[in-house]
Amino acid sequence: MPEYPTALGASSLNTITLLGHDLAEDVMGTVGFGELAFWLATQRRPTPGETRVFEAVLAALADHGFTPTAIVTRLTYLSAPDSVQGALAAGLLGGGSRFLGVTEDCGRFLHSHLPAEHPVDDAGWDALALEIVRAQRAAKRFVPGLGHHVHKQGDPRTPRLFAIAAEEGLYGPHLSLFAAIGRVHPEVLGKTLPLNGAGVCGAALADLGLPLELLRGFALLARTAGLIGQLAEELRHPVGNDIFLSVDLNNTSVDPDPYRGS
Amino acid sequence: MPEYPTALGASSLNTITLLGHDLAEDVMGTVGFGELAFWLATQRRPTPGETRVFEAVLAALADHGFTPTAIVTRLTYLSAPDSVQGALAAGLLGGGSRFLGVTEDCGRFLHSHLPAEHPVDDAGWDALALEIVRAQRAAKRFVPGLGHHVHKQGDPRTPRLFAIAAEEGLYGPHLSLFAAIGRVHPEVLGKTLPLNGAGVCGAALADLGLPLELLRGFALLARTAGLIGQLAEELRHPVGNDIFLSVDLNNTSVDPDPYRGS
Amino acid sequence: MPEYPTALGASSLNTITLLGHDLAEDVMGTVGFGELAFWLATQRRPTPGETRVFEAVLAALADHGFTPTAIVTRLTYLSAPDSVQGALAAGLLGGGSRFLGVTEDCGRFLHSHLPAEHPVDDAGWDALALEIVRAQRAAKRFVPGLGHHVHKQGDPRTPRLFAIAAEEGLYGPHLSLFAAIGRVHPEVLGKTLPLNGAGVCGAALADLGLPLELLRGFALLARTAGLIGQLAEELRHPVGNDIFLSVDLNNTSVDPDPYRGS
Amino acid sequence: MPEYPTALGASSLNTITLLGHDLAEDVMGTVGFGELAFWLATQRRPTPGETRVFEAVLAALADHGFTPTAIVTRLTYLSAPDSVQGALAAGLLGGGSRFLGVTEDCGRFLHSHLPAEHPVDDAGWDALALEIVRAQRAAKRFVPGLGHHVHKQGDPRTPRLFAIAAEEGLYGPHLSLFAAIGRVHPEVLGKTLPLNGAGVCGAALADLGLPLELLRGFALLARTAGLIGQLAEELRHPVGNDIFLSVDLNNTSVDPDPYRGS
Known part of the structure; x- marks a missing residue:
């Protein structure tokens, strides 16, 4: 008979534990929701500073208006x-490579380019970043986290998250490398692109030691709160039917055409 | 051309706002994640007391071990x-009437039985509750939030959430009616059942003024954090394949049988 | 150790069976897909006539252009x-009570109103239908399957499906009652409404003896084929980004407002 | 104002068309469901032979017993x-890279290795296959579609699908290359592996000219029918609660441990 070990929720006749703690006495009323989400993902209680950086990331990613997911x-x-569960799940399914994936892509990209021995000063980080940006350009690949279709002169979330991480002593190697990419890329690309908010969030989450495989998951957690906000607004001021009709009433029938290979 | 008004996220070349506030300056680093989720759902910033009750509910519902959703x-x-988005979405789709729905059912049930004029003391609440439990029994219907298959002698989350709500001055009519049901039901049913944690969460969320149509949504938000915890644990100590094999290897082929109506 | 009996797919070193038959030899190349779907749902191989009615229903429900699901x-x-699995799953999640649910609602409604002894002629069906429509009107409830927002003068799918079922000797009590509702409702409602296609599909599926709890499932199966068609068209002539932009560019920021109860 | 062209479903007051045909008169009762699904995906009506191969693939992939998706x-x-829509959507979300993805991976792999000029005889295909298998081995990569954890001596679906395609004159370059890989790989790998059923399905779908980006979609369509079969069986002989309990009752609480990086 297989056994299924877990350190998460457990219950017996008179007790409920979560992460080895008494849920009612030691968690409810004491542990904030961002703090708890971090704890569940790492099985380590975060410090107040870690919680603050983590919650700043969640705020940055919670809602971006009428995105496809919304x-x-x-x-x-x-x-x-x-x-309601279907409406939320459907929205989250848009959290893939294009719209919500940058956070994970950027965190993984930075992590995979960190050397065993980290640079000790900005000059060292810049040299590393220069090498990385050059290699990406030579391979005709984008640098994840670089560029934004709206905030072309700078994404306001980026300097703010750098600052919060620095205030909390959590400005680690991923953020350092990301900042260096921001400084050196014009020299290689011949133009200045903003470091975008999704990217800096990935760097900050990686510096918090969160599992890289789940960075997208934290973007989805933030977005779940945002989608509930969208549903709440839809309940009060519905626009869904207008959106549907604006498409359906502007459809034009065309002749079928045979598929022409790929 | 239709227009789509929203008070949620918006952005322009140099600014990003959320709920009418500057996201980077006024939200990131300042607003906790539970607070933000409440704010998004109501478009009203919660007080610290409201946030504490809300986060206590989220903690109560985040993870219950190896549930079907997990x-x-x-x-x-x-x-x-x-x-990852598919794995989270799939888990949330189990958040329907049976496993996560009690929170919403209980909140709606209590709300629909509140009179225009609320009772002013426990005796008044008890009289109202007695009438409600009798009516449900006469109609052979359950009272949502009453009973638990494990915590038969009392769900430890329930007294704790009553206490937190009372501490914060947020013990309103839904919690009052729910407590009264807990006091009077033995007289009608002939046995004492616990007020369960999912039910008290629904009562507390309703007392916070959150939209009743979305009470299930808050259970799903809590569960999203729990499911990320499940995935994080699965990454480190995988059991998914053992679960799959324990079913697949114990399948027994039987003869097909024609469907015999419904 | 629990056992999990199934009559569906099974395999061993050298064989694969499906529904008790050799998959490779007796199913592949021999059993059509509609026939197989019916067989899987009932564990009884349908006759050619049953398959034809079933596939006519699936054709009727496969795609309706730019619906919310599409x-x-x-x-x-x-x-x-x-x-791709996420895109299909998200579309199917719209198959709920409003857009794809009529098929199931209508089949269940008709079934629940069939007497133990069925009428033997049209006059008998009409009398039964009259009673049912009057009761619904008295209760201020709609009759599922009656009315259509576009095909106000008649849904072309309806007479066609009646005819196909009649040709195959599968015009049973659900279709009989539905037809009678079509004949008698003007007398009660004072206006003539069309019997809609989704409703007649539910009646036909119920007459085929398919499980009522899953009638919505067959609408979803049909729609899966339609959604693949939508994706294939999107690959060749993409409109998704135009839809997104038509909403996002027409958003207007409004002030947040506090939730005003429910 | 953007317009949204489509050749799929369209309707007006008195007509409904699908793929440019009158739905009621020319599709319902005439076009089988497999045929329709092919037509929707390519906007070209398949020949009877193409329909037979396509439906044989769908049969091969519809249900494999107690898989994770089931x-x-x-x-x-x-x-x-x-x-019901949530239960089906959740199952489909397991149709990713590992369990249902081989069909698409194999079709794409074969397609990407076809030269502009196809070999004209088995010797030519064998030479091409040898080169491909050697290159994969040198790169330490698997050949998609090669090997099966149960059917180690041969997957019975594979010869059957080759035979059906040959009977219908639809044994094209993808199947030819796949068959050649089956002949030559032992010379490179030093052992004989079976060509698996998921792989041969991908080759056959590619030979039918179906869009490579959607090969996984056809596996999901097949599986939708299978999952409805699973739900129908669950309604009659439920095992879901036993599966849940077999996991939940065998959980063992362990101490939380800090995440140790990735």
Whole structure:
């Protein structure tokens, strides 16, 4: 008979524990939700500074207005109002490589380029960053986290998150390398691109020691709160049906055409 | 051309706002994640006391060990490790009427039975509760939030959440009615059942003024953090394949049988 | 140790069986996909006539153009092109009570109103239908399957499905009652409404003896084929980004407002 | 104002068209479901031979017993029986890289290795296959579609699908290359591995000219029918709760441990 070990939730007749602690006495009313999410993911209670950086990241990623994920949640709720879980799940499914994936891609990219021995000063980080940006350019690959289609002159979340991490003593190697990329890339690319907010969030999460495989998961956690906000607003001022009609009423029938290979 | 008004996230070349505030300056580093989730859902910033009650509810619902939702997330990750969003979404889809729905059912039930004029003392609440429990019994319907398959002698989350709400001055009519149901039901049912944790969470969320249609959504937000914890544990100590094999290796082939109506 | 009996797929070193048959020799190349889907759901091989009615229903429900489900699948693919399963799943999640649910609602409604002894002629069916429509009206409830927002003068799928079922000798009590509702409702409601396609599909599926709890599932199966068609078209002539931008560029920021209860 | 062209479903007051045809008159009752799914995906009506190969593939992939996807659908239904769409969507979300992805991976792999000029005889295909298998081995990469954890002496679906495709004159370059890989790989790898069923399905779908980006989608369509079969069986002989309990009752609480990096 297989056994299934876990350090997460457990219960017996009179007790409920979470992460080895009494849920009612030691967690409820004491542990904040961001703190708890960090704890669940690492099985290590974060310090107040770690919690602050983590919650700043979640705030940065919670909602970006009428993104595809927000539209999807509203339309799914319109179509199946009996299933809030379905509306939220549908929205989260848009959290893939393109719209929410930059956070994870950037964290992983930075991590994979950190040498065993970290540089000790800005000059060292700049030299490393220069090498990395040059290699990406030679391979005709983008640097994750570099560039933004709206905030072309700078993403306001980026300097703020650098500052918060520094205040909390959590400005580690991933953020250092990301900042260096921001300084040196114009020399290679011939133009200045902003370090975007999704990217700096990935760097900050990696510096917090969170599992790289789940960085996208934290973006999704933040977005779950945002999607609940979207649903709450949809309940009060619905736009889902207008969105649906604006597409459906502007459809034009065209002749079928055979698929022409790939 | 339709317009789509929103008070949630918005951005322009140099600014990003969330709920009418500067995201970088006024939200990141300042607003906790539970506080932000409340704010997004109500478009009203909660007080510290409201945040504490809200986060206590989220802690109570975050993870209950190897529930169907947790197993589903682990199995989906086993099967499609390239898509963390799919594993989380799959787990959330189990958040329906049976396992996570009690929170919403209880909040709505209590709300729908509140009179325009609330009772002013325990005797008044007890009289109201007695009438409600009698009506449910006469209609052969359960009272949502009453009873638990494990914590038969009392769910430890329940007194704790009552206490936290009272400490914060947020012990309102939904909690009052729920407590009264706990006091009077033995007289009608002939046995004492516990007020369960999911139910008290629904009562507390309703007393916070959160939208009743979305009470299940807050349970799902809590569970998203729990499911990330499940995935993090699965990464370190995988059990998904053992679960799969324990089912697959114990399958027994039986003859097909025609469907016999419904 | 629990055992898990199943009559569906099974395999050993040298064989694979499905529904008790050799998959390679007796199913592949011999059993059509509609036939197989029916067989899997009932564990009884359908007759050619049953298969024809079933496939006519699936054709009727496969795609209705830019429905919310279709838009959701395209937007999710735009946002997470790495996960086709996520785009399809997101689209299916809109298959709830409002847009795809009529099929199931209508089949269940008709079934629940069939007497133990069925009427033997149209006059008998009409009398039964009259009673049912009157009761619904008295209770201020809609009759599922009655009315259509576009096909106000008649849904072309409805007479066609009646005819196909009649040709195959599968015009049973659910279709009989549905037809009678179509004949008698003007007398009660004072206006003539069309019997819609989703409703007649539910009646036909119920007459085929398919499980009522899963009638929505067959609508979802049909829609899966339709959503793949939507994705294939999106690959060749993408519109997802235009849809997203048409919403995002027409957003207007408004002031947050406190939630005003429910 | 953007326009959204589509050749799929369209409707007006009195007509409904699908793929440019009258849905009621020309599709319902005439076009089988497999045929329709092919047509929707390519916007070209398949020949009877193409339909037969396509439906043989769908049969091969519809259900494999208690796979993770089947278990997930049953557990989600247990937890949220009000949402059949959620149970099906959750199951499909397991259709990723590991369990259902081989079909797409194999089709894409074969396609990407086809030269502009195809070999004209088996000797030519063998030479090409030899080169490919050697290159994969040198790069320490697997050949998609080669090997099976159960059917070590041969997957019975494979010769059957080769035979059906040959009967219908649809044994094209992808199947030719796949067969050659089956002949030559022992010379390179030093052992004989089976060509698996998922792989041959990918080769056959690619030879049918279906979009490579959606090969996984066809596996998911097949699996949707299988998952409805799983739900139908679960309704009659439920095992979901036993599966849940077999995990939950065998959990063992362990101490939390700090995450140790990645």
